[in-house]
Amino acid sequence: NTIVKKINEDNFTDTDLCEAAKILREGGLVAFPTETVYGLGANGLDEKASKKIYEAKGRPSDNPLILHIADVDSLYEIASEVPESAKRLADEFWPGPLTMILKKNNKVPYSTTGGLESVAIRMPEHKIALALIKESGLYIAAPSANTSGKPSPTKAEHVIKDLNGKVDMIIDGGKVGIGLESTIIDLTSKVPTILRPGYITEEMLNNVLGTVDTDKAILKENKDKNYKPKAPGMKYKHYAPKANLTIFEGNEATVIDEIIKRTMEKQTQGVKVGIIATDESKEKYQCGVVKTIGSRKNNKSIARGLYEILRDFDDLDVDVIYSESFLDNNLGQAIMNRLLKASGYDLINVR
Ligand code: TXA
Ligand code: MG
Numbered sequence: 001n002t003i004v005k006k007i008n009e010d011n012f013t014d015t016d017l018c019e020a021a022k023i024l025r026e027g028g029l030v031a032f033p034t035e036t037v038y039g040l041g042a043n044g045l046d047e048k049a050s051k052k053i054y055e056a057k058g059r060p061s062d063n064p065l066i067l068h069i070a071d072v073d074s075l076y077e078i079a080s081e082v083p084e085s086a087k088r089l090a091d092e093f094w095p096g097p098l099t100m101i102l103k104k105n106n107k108v109p110y111s112t113t114g115g116l117e118s119v120a121i122r123m124p125e126h127k128i129a130l131a132l133i134k135e136s137g138l139y140i141a142a143p144s145a146n147t148s149g150k151p152s153p154t155k156a157e158h159v160i161k162d163l164n165g166k167v168d169m170i171i172d173g174g175k176v177g178i179g180l181e182s183t184i185i186d187l188t189s190k191v192p193t194i195l196r197p198g199y200i201t202e203e204m205l206n207n208v209l210g211t212v213d214t215d216k217a218i219l220k221e222n223k224d225k226n227y228k229p230k231a232p233g234m235k236y237k238h239y240a241p242k243a244n245l246t247i248f249e250g251n252e253a254t255v256i257d258e259i260i261k262r263t264m265e266k267q268t269q270g271v272k273v274g275i276i277a278t279d280e281s282k283e284k285y286q287c288g289v290v291k292t293i294g295s296r297k298n299n300k301s302i303a304r305g306l307y308e309i310l311r312d313f314d315d316l317d318v319d320v321i322y323s324e325s326f327l328d329n330n331l332g333q334a335i336m337n338r339l340l341k342a343s344g345y346d347l348i349n350v351r
Contacts, residue, residue, distance in 0.1 A: 003169045004160065009033070009127050014135055017128070021136040023168045024049075029056055031145040031159045032132055033173035034124040036097045036182050036198070037152040037307070038159050039068070040167065041132070044141030045078075047109040053141060056166040059148040063233045064114035065141040066099050066182075067121050070133035078119060078139060080105040085187050085209055092208050095125035097178055097199040101186040112141050114232055118188050128173045144181060145170075151239045151307040151342070154179045158311055179304035180334050184231055185212070194218070195231035197334040199303070218337050219328055221345035241310040243274060243318045245343040249325035250351035256284050258350045259322045263288040266320060274318035276309055278302070281324065289318055299331040306338060 007016050020030045024041060027049040031040045040057065042049040044067045054061050067078060072090045075082050079102035086100055104119035113119050124130060133140050144152035147162040156172035163170065183198030185205060193213040194202060205212045217229050248255045263273045264287055273288040279295040293309050294301030313321050325347070328336040340347060 002164050002167055004156070004172055005169060006172045007128055009173050012128070014131060017132050017135045020132055020169055020171060024136040024138055024140065028168040029053065031163060031167055031170040032129055033126055033171065033176055034129045035126045035176060036178045036180060037154055037176055038145040038156065039129070039142030040145035040163065041068070041140040041142040044112050044139045045107055045109065047111045050109065050112045050141045053143060056163055057143065057146070057148045059143065062114045064116055064120060065112050065143050067108070067112065067119060068129065068133055068140045068142050069121060069123050070130050072123070074139065075121060078105060078108050078121065079103060083187055085192055088208050089185070093200055094123040095130060097125070097182040098122065099182045099184045101184065101188055101195070103188055120184065122182055126173070128171060149240055151241065151310045152181055154304070154307050177304070179307060180338060186230055193230070195229070196234060197337050199331060199334065201330045201333065203330065219333065219340065239307065239310065239338050239342040241321060241342060242314045243321045245321040245323060246346045246348060247323045247325050247339055247343050248348050248350055250349055254350050255324055256281055259324070260285060260287060262322060271320060272318045274313040274316065274321040276321060276323035278324060289316055299335065302326060303331055303335055306335060310342060
C-alpha cells in the first residue's frame with residue numbers, strides 16, 4: 001500500500017516530512033519531487049534499501065544510483081577525494097541540476113554504485129527534496145522514479161502510474177520545473193567529461209573549469225558493440241514511449257510538409273499517428289493527433305514538456321510518433337539527446 005502525500009513546495013513544515021523521513025530511515029522507499037524529475041529515494045548507504053530501488057523499477061543492477069546530499073560538506077563523507085574542480089562546481093551550481101562523479105570511499109556500498117569505484121553525487125535545489133534529505137539525516141540514493149525504460153516522471157501522476165503498490169510513499173509536489181535529468185560530469189577522468197547533458201550546459205561548465213570534454217555518444221548512436229559508455233545508464237534504450245518515434249530534421253517548413261505527407265499515408269493504412277509539434281507549428285497540421293511540446297522561442301518550455309508528451313502519447317495508444325527536431329545548442333543538446341534516445345536514434349534528414 002502506497003501512501004500518496006500532497007505537499008506544497010512553497011508552504012510546508014518539517015513535520016509534513018516526518019513520516020517520509022521515518023520510512024527512509026527504516027529502509028523503505030519514498031518517491032519525491034526534485035527540480036529535474038521525480039526521484040525514487042532510499043538510504044544510499046544501506047545495501048538492502050538500495051536493492052529495493054532496483055526491484056521496484058525493474059532496473060538492471062549494473063546501473064548505478066545518484067546519492068543526493070543537502071550540504072557541500074557531505075561530499076567529504078562519501079567521496080574519497082574531492083578535487084578543486086568539484087569545489088568550484090559546487091560553489092557555482094549547487095544546490096542544482098548537476099551531478100558529479102567522484103571516487104567513492106568505503107562507506108558507499110557497491111550495490112549503490114553498480115560495482116563501480118566511483119559515486120555520483122548531487123545536491124538538489126527543490127525545497128522538498130532538500131528538506132527530506134535533511135530531515136532523514138541520510139544520503140538518499142535516487143534514480144528517476146519511473147519503471148526502467150519509461151520516460152522519467154515530471155509529475156506525481158506519472159510516478160503513481162509506474163510505482164503505485166511498489167513503494168511505501170509518493171510525495172506529490174506538483175509538476176517539476178526543469179523536466180530533464182541532471183547534467184552528469186565525471187571528475188575522475190583527466191579532463192572533466194560530460195556523460196549526460198542537461199540544464200547545466202557545456203558552456204556553463206566550461207566557464208568554470210576552462211576545459212571540459214563531452215562523451216561522443218551523446219548525440220550519435222555508437223554502433224560499436226564493444227563500446228561501453230561511462231555512465232552505464234546511457235547504454236540502455238531509455239525514455240522510450242510505446243509507439244515508434246521518428247524525428248525529422250531540416251528546414252522547418254520542409255519538415256512539417258514531410259510529417260504531414262507521411263501522416264496522411266499512415267492514416268489511410270489505419271495507423272494512428274501522434275505528432276510532436278511546437279506552439280509555432282501546431283496549426284499547420286490538419287491530421288494526426290497533434291500535441292505541442294512548447295515554444296521554439298523558449299527551450300526551457302520544450303525541456304519541461306518532453307517526457308509528459310511521450311507519456312501522453314502512450315495513454316492515447318498511438319502507433320507511431322513523428323517529431324520535429326530542435327537545435328542542439330545549449331539546453332537543446334539535452335533535448336535532442338533525450339529525443340534521439342527515445343527514438344532509438346531514428347532521425348531522418350529532409351533537407
Ligand atoms: O536529475 C537527476 O539526476 C535525477 C533526480 C532524481 O536527481 N536522477 C536520475 O537518476 O536521473 P538516474 O538513476 O535515472 O540516472 C543516473 C545516471 C545513470 O545513467 C547512471 O548510469 C549514471 O547516472 N551514474 C550513476 N553513478 C555513476 C558513476 N559512478 N559513474 C558513471 N555514471 C554513473
Ligand atoms: Mg532514469
